[in-house]
Amino acid sequence: MKKLVMKAIVLLCIIGLISACGTQSSSTSEKQYTIGVTQIVEHPSLDKAFEGFKAALKDNGFVEGENVKYDVQIAQGDMSNNQTIGTNLVSKKVDLIFANSTPSAQGALNATEEIPIIFTSVTDPLGAELVKAMESPGGNVTGTTDTHPEAIPSMVDFIATQFPDVKKIGFVYNSGEQNSVSQIEMVENVLKEKGLEAVKVSVSTSAEVKQAAESLIGRVDAFYMIGDNTVASALESVLKVLYDKDIPMFAGELDSVGRGCFAGYGFDYYDIGYEAGEMAVQVLKGEKSPAELPVQYPQKLKLVINKKAAEEMGVELKSAWDDMAEYIN
Incomplete structure (x- = not known):
């Protein structure tokens, strides 16, 4: 009888250890992320791009309200507010910044060269001095452009x-x-x-x-x-x-x-927002840095x-x- 009791105790200990390991692994995978969102103004195109961005993250396991929180700030077309937003997001030490428009991306980049920035709705990333090259951005910024060559x-x-x-x-x-x-x-x-x-x-x-x-x-x-x-x-x-x-x-x-x-x-701004979201997923997972992700053009015209x-x-x-x-x- 004592042997049976001892075996039962050992078995319970093993199960407890396995369960603890599983819990620890789950906790590690459920890291909480804060994504700062800077947008120059509210209008349907930019709003749809943000919807696409969030959808891509959700499809890849980054779910708002579960393991992701979005800190959304709109500049209301004011360039001074735009720069302040970039500084605020950096001070909050967000994990990634989603910059929705050219001014938003410029404001974010002026505020940080360390925090990853993924942009969309940017017409000329080179002219805006956001990246060194479309194929090799070279810094902490990349994303999707809203200009199709044709x-x-x-x-x-x-x-x-x-x-x-x-x-x-x-x-x-x-x-x-x-x-x-x-x-x-x-x-x-x-x-x-x-x-x-x-x-x-x-x-x-x-x-x-x-x-x-x-x-x-x-x-x-x-x-x-x-x-x-x-x-x-x-x-x-x-x-x-x-x-x-x-x-x-x-x-x-x-x-x-x-x-x-x-x-x-x-093209649909939802689509370029979604593509930007897929790029953000790679960065958040540690698979790629912005410097390694080429700027993407819209796929459907x-x-x-x-x-x-x-x-x-x-x-x-x-x-x-x-x-x-x-x-x-």
Whole structure:
């Protein structure tokens, strides 16, 4: 009997040790992560990118409320707030910073060269001096860009071939956003190749956007909405002006088409946010450092036409577009 009791005690001890080891392993794997989120302004494109980012982390075991906490801070378009946010996140010693926009990434990088930074919605990572090279970023920053190499040429070609009466195209943009300046330069170069002219008006805040759009009426044949955060936050005010005057507005990204622009070549910001999230997963797991992860371009490019917007802007749909575009109502 004593032998049986001793064997039982030994067995229970072994089970206890195994259970303890299992508990220790589980605890180690369930490390708590804090991810700082800096975003220059709230608008659908950036918000969808953040949704995609969180989805990628969740799909890889980093679940909000369980082992991940997001510290989300919005700069409301204020560059001073933007820099303060970067400093605040660094002082909190977050495990990783998700920078959603060019100014957000620049502000984060100004605040730290140690904490990993994964960006998205950045138009020109090289021009913004975020990375040393697209293939080899070389520092603590990498991510996904919101510029597809074929997006602008494809959009301009569509305008030139399908709208022969359009000669002058209006642009409203914030010259304080480096990403916007880069896009304007790219669009102007392509427009010149097609014999088209860009007419530009610069703004500093979203409050100036409607008046800027109105100042272009009578001077241009169409509008082109680049990926500008300031204008995007006030897009509906521009659309109202154009609907009243039957002037078509083209877009450099698809969320603006969904909000009421006529047509655009682009991609879903959710997708580039998701791709940025997958990069963050590799960093958090210790598999790669930002320096080892090449900057990624959007993977899916398509032409989308908004039928309701076409009607509002006096654009007659052509059957030739059926094979070229995806329609939304």
